[in-house]
Amino acid sequence: xxxxxxxxxxxxxxIISKKRVTVGDIxxxxxxxxxxxEGIPSITMTLIRKDSYLYIFEGEGDTFNKMxxxxxxxx
Numbered sequence: 060x061x062x063x064x065x066x067x068x069x070x071x072x073x074i075i076s077k078k079r080v081t082v083g084d085i086x087x088x089x090x091x092x093x094x095x096x097e098g099i100p101s102i103t104m105t106l107i108r109k110d111s112y113l114y115i116f117e118g119e120g121d122t123f124n125k126m127x128x129x130x131x132x133x134x
Contacts, residue, residue: 060113065106082107083132
């Protein structure tokens with residue numbers, strides 16, 4: 060996504076928790092949130108801004124966390 064879309068993502072969700080994380084040597088934010096729409100379960104997203112892009116990784120659990128801990132940006 061274009062990096063300017065980050066604000067729209069925050070506006071579309073009710074943030075439950077937010078913490079700083081590092082993915083591929085770049086600092087980002089991991090959020091747990093729920094949609095404003097009723098009946099939709101919570102989601103866990105990691106948002107990383109690199110250059111002019113916003114990268115969003117959605118998931119949770121041990122396997123997902125291991126994948127993120129070894130993730131590398133090539134360019």
